[in-house]
Amino acid sequence: xxxxxxxxxxxxxxxxxxxxxxxxxxxxxxxxxxxxxxxxxxxxxxxxxxxxxxxxxxxxxxxxxxxxxxxxxxxxxxxxxxxxxxxxxxxxxxxxxxxxxxxxxxxxxxxxxxxxxxxxxxxxxxxxxxxxxxxxxxxxxxxxxxxxxxxxxxxxxxxxxxxxxxxxxxxxxxxxxxxxxxxxxxxxxxxxxxxxxxxxxxxxxxxxxxxxxxxxxxxxxxxxxxxxxxxxxxxxxxxxxxxxx
Amino acid sequence: xxxxxxxxxxxxxxxxxxxxxxxxxxxxxxxxxxxxxxxxxxxxxxxxxxxxxxxxxxxxxxxxxxxxxxxxxxxxxxxxxxxxxxxxxxxxxxxxxxxxxxxxxxxxxxxxxxxxxxxxxxxxxxxxxxxxxxxxxxxxxxxxxxxxxxxxxxxxxxxxxxxxxxxxxxxxxxxxxxxxxxxxxxxxxxxxxxxxxxxxxxxxxxxxxxxxxxxxxxxxxxxxxxxxxxxxxxxxxxxxxxxxxxxxxxxxxxxxxxxxxxxxxxxxxxxxxxxxxxxxxxxxxxxxxxxxxxxxxxxxxxxxxxxxxxxxxxxxxxxxxxxxxxxxxxxxxxxxxxxxxxxxxxxxxxxxxxxxxxxxxxxxxxxxxxxxxxxxxxxxxxxxxxxxxxxxxxxxxxxxxxxxxxxxxxxxxxxxxxxxxxxxxxxxxxxxxxxxxxxxxxxxxxxxxxxxxxxxxxxxxxxxxxxxxxxxxxxxxxxxxxxxxxxxxxxxxxxxxxxxxxxxxxxxxxxxxxxxxxxxxxxxxxxx
Numbered sequence: 137x138x139x140x141x142x143x144x145x146x147x148x149x150x151x152x153x154x155x156x157x158x159x160x161x162x163x164x165x166x167x168x169x170x171x172x173x174x175x176x177x178x179x180x181x182x183x184x185x186x187x188x189x190x191x192x193x194x195x196x197x198x199x200x201x202x203x204x205x206x207x208x209x210x211x212x213x214x215x216x217x218x219x220x221x222x223x224x225x226x227x228x229x230x231x232x233x234x235x236x237x238x239x240x241x242x243x244x245x246x247x248x249x250x251x252x253x254x255x256x257x258x259x260x261x262x263x264x265x266x267x268x269x270x271x272x273x274x275x276x277x278x279x280x281x282x283x284x285x286x287x288x289x290x291x292x293x294x295x296x297x298x299x300x301x302x303x304x305x306x307x308x309x310x311x312x313x314x315x316x317x318x319x320x321x322x323x324x325x326x327x328x329x330x331x332x333x334x335x336x337x338x339x340x341x342x343x344x345x346x347x348x349x350x351x352x353x354x355x356x357x358x359x360x361x362x363x364x365x366x367x368x369x370x371x372x373x374x375x376x377x378x379x380x381x
Numbered sequence: 382x383x384x385x386x387x388x389x390x391x392x393x394x395x396x397x398x399x400x401x402x403x404x405x406x407x408x409x410x411x412x413x414x415x416x417x418x419x420x421x422x423x424x425x426x427x428x429x430x431x432x433x434x435x436x437x438x439x440x441x442x443x444x445x446x447x448x449x450x451x452x453x454x455x456x457x458x459x460x461x462x463x464x465x466x467x468x469x470x471x472x473x474x475x476x477x478x479x480x481x482x483x484x485x486x487x488x489x490x491x492x493x494x495x496x497x498x499x500x501x502x503x504x505x506x507x508x509x510x511x512x513x514x515x516x517x518x519x520x521x522x523x524x525x526x527x528x529x530x531x532x533x534x535x536x537x538x539x540x541x542x543x544x545x546x547x548x549x550x551x552x553x554x555x556x557x558x559x560x561x562x563x564x565x566x567x568x569x570x571x572x573x574x575x576x577x578x579x580x581x582x583x584x585x586x587x588x589x590x591x592x593x594x595x596x597x598x599x600x601x602x603x604x605x606x607x608x609x610x611x612x613x614x615x616x617x618x619x620x621x622x623x624x625x626x627x628x629x630x631x632x633x634x635x636x637x638x639x640x641x642x643x644x645x646x647x648x649x650x651x652x653x654x655x656x657x658x659x660x661x662x663x664x665x666x667x668x669x670x671x672x673x674x675x676x677x678x679x680x681x682x683x684x685x686x687x688x689x690x691x692x693x694x695x696x697x698x699x700x701x702x703x704x705x706x707x708x709x710x711x712x713x714x715x716x717x718x719x720x721x722x723x724x725x726x727x728x729x730x731x732x733x734x735x736x737x738x739x740x741x742x743x744x745x746x747x748x749x750x751x752x753x754x755x756x757x758x759x760x761x762x763x764x765x766x767x768x769x770x771x772x773x774x775x776x777x778x779x780x781x782x783x784x785x786x787x788x789x790x791x792x793x794x795x796x797x798x799x800x801x802x803x804x805x806x807x808x809x810x811x812x813x814x815x816x817x818x819x820x821x822x823x824x825x826x827x828x829x830x831x832x833x834x835x836x837x838x839x840x841x842x843x844x845x846x847x848x849x850x851x852x853x854x855x856x857x858x859x860x861x862x863x864x865x866x867x868x869x870x871x872x873x874x875x876x877x878x879x880x881x882x883x884x885x886x887x888x889x890x891x892x893x894x895x896x897x898x899x900x901x902x903x904x905x906x907x908x909x
Contacts, residue, residue, distance in 0.1 A: 252481070252482065252521075253481060254480065254481050254482045254485055274480055274481065274485075275479060275480075277480075277481045278478070278479055278480055278481050278522065278523075281523045282475065282523070285523075286745055288709065289740060289742075289745040289746065290745065290746065290748060292707065292709050292738070293738070293740065293745070293746035293748075294729070294748065294758070295729045295732065295733070296707075296729075296732060296733060296736055296737065296738040296805070297733060297758050297759035297762060297763070297804075297805065297809075298729055298730060298733030298734070298759060298762030298763040298809075299729055299733075299758065299762050300728060300729035300730060301729075302728075302729075317748060318748070320748075321748035325745075328790075332475070332476045333479040335435065335438075335476070336471075336476060336477060336478070336479040337479050337489075337493070338438070338459070338463075339433065339435070339463075339469055340489050340490035340493050340494075340537070340541060341463045341464070341490055341493040341494040341541070342489075342493040343460060343493070346493075346495060347495050348492050348493055348495055349491070349492045349495050349496060349497070349498055349501060351498060352498050353498075
């Protein structure tokens with residue numbers, strides 16, 4: 137689900153840092169504006185931006201749909217059972233809370249649709265983050281998908297050799313043995329993979345103590361400065377809205 | 382002048398007392414291509430890793446004298462070796478890829494060595510062109526096939542090599558094992574170009590054949606010692622090479638004859654139906670995220686009691702098809718049936734006695750400490766009688782009987798491949814054996830032995846399905862399915878395949894030459 141934005145989308149012309157500031161920080165923070173009438177501003181703005189940058193709604197639903205549905209159901213139960221007051225108050229609380237969380241979840245998940253993980257890591261490096269931290273982030277992006285795939289291969293390799301990883305209440309001892317066997321194998325693979333990725337990195341010449349080349353292609357333009365400034369104002373207004381009531 | 386010089390070198394792994402390299406003498410000339418060849422477990426990869434300095438990081442005992450670019454190895458730190466332009470590529474393609482984007486992976490070495498950005502871009506473009514991988518650059522590494530990963534691994538090493546102007550040394554461990562015909566051609570041309578640019582190349586491989594035209598020198602090693610050295614032609618013709626490595630399949634008329642004679646189930650003239658096959662497909666559609674792999678594939682695969690080859694280029698969808706067949710992946714649309722039932726619905730106790738599955742990367746399937754323990758998993762869980770005897774027989778068949786108590790991690794690439802067969806198909810009474818690229822990392826002798834085992838499986842009524850990108854392997858199977866761009870472009874017997882020009886297009890010059898050689902032998906066999 138990464139990088140689902142269309143080629144001609146205006147978001148592609150923005151630097152990753154301004155995307156990060158807007159969707160990763162400003163929108164999630166503004167979702168917690170205290171005055172619920174002001175909350176409509178970031179919500180509507182988010183909808184307008186989604187339309188402007190031409191991201192298909194199906195991608196957003198695929199990315200966040202199940203999580204948002206769970207969240208809305210949970211908030212409904214929490215509002216109905218825990219909030220004091222009339223039924224209307226409880227429903228209003230549920231609606232406001234739902235909007236808040238939806239804005240926060242959708243805006244941060246949008247980031248994964250408009251920027252690839254390595255772009256974010258490079259943007260962080262360019263912003264002055266020490267390269268050992270930035271590179272660790274990048275290694276983690278590679279590490280977890282391989283780990284999942286290896287864990288799945290081990291599971292199937294055991295299955296085809298007659299080892300079931302389901303708990304059988306009639307053979308509880310055997311089940312525990314087999315499952316622990318699997319987890320030990322996955323753990324060993326995790327360690328091996330960590331060593332392997334590190335070895336590849338140092339093998340290509342990476343050193344904690346030497347500078348690395350950062351792409352000059354990441355350059356903030358006037359549009360980016362405008363977006364970052366707007367994000368900063370957004371965050372400030374969200375904070376100040378605490379005092380407006 | 383020699384760029385690398387090894388004199389009476391001994392080496393043992395940190396956790397072992399048995400030396401893996403035993404008094405090795407080796408000289409690698411400057412700006413030349415030297416090939417290290419030998420049987421599985423000879424210590425080829427270990428030599429490359431020593432030279433790259435990995436054992437300076439992980440430990441291990443080294444005795445003897447090593448000189449790299451005229452400097453004593455003992456005085457060099459790991460970082461010194463890096464900065465002298467010594468570039469290494471692992472045999473396992475996953476070990477060469479550490480980033481998420483193909484573009485970043487290719488540029489990584491240059492970025493870590495702080496090359497100017499403009500130079501990085503120029504080198505990356507040059508590498509992409511020479512390796513023919515421009516179409517992969519915008520992809521994510523986790524979506525690539527093993528062959529494509531190997532291409533990227535090679536490209537990343539090459540890019541770093543292009544960066545170092547002062548005579549770099551390129552150490553490649555079996556770089557062609559996963560490449561299809563076309564990519565092998567591209568790699569050979571690239572290596573020829575590198576030699577002209579004063580790059581010293583040292584390649585470890587299980588078979589000298591594919592490297593013959595670029596090898597300036599070949600060194601045959603066995604059990605950690607040098608057996609013979611000379612020109613590639615001289616080594617291939619020597620007796621020791623035939624005994625330790627073997628004649629390639631394409632040149633071995635006797636083996637092809639015996640395999641062809643046994644190939645009695647090829648043309649019976651009978652019409653086959655769904656129930657004659659292990660797998661039935663109906664309108665299968667599958668994609669990784671938005672990248673479509675199969676669109677509407679239907680048919681049957683794995684006629685009972687025969688050997689079927691799924692043949693195709695790197696990234697043609699062979700592994701994905703196998704994963705779909707076994708229920709590891711779920712199709713977006715359509716239905717796959719294994720012996721009349723959805724493969725995902727089989728429990729371990731149901732599917733275990735039916736199927737033996739050997740993955741492309743055997744390292745991924747090992748879970749035990751020792752070779753024997755690994756082999757005992759299947760017979761114990763499948764309640765086979767006398768598991769110890771069965772395991773001992775399987776290890777004998779695969780020539781691993783002397784490694785029973787060895788740690789699985791310490792095995793060489795070829796030994797791991799043989800173990801993957803021993804711990805699955807050879808220790809269970811399953812009726813269906815599925816193997817992904819079983820010929821990888823094996824020298825011709827070992828591969829012929831494995832082929833014999835597979836052909837014997839057929840004789841005993843078992844069904845074998847294998848994936849391959851090597852034409853000489855596919856041609857020995859009863860039925861060949863050719864995948865290209867996610868479509869089944871050909872299906873037929875080996876003789877039909879030999880006459881089908883469309884199915885064989887884009888195989889690469891060297892693979893075409895091998896095919897012509899086989900065709901010649903086959904037609905001669907038919908006449909006689």
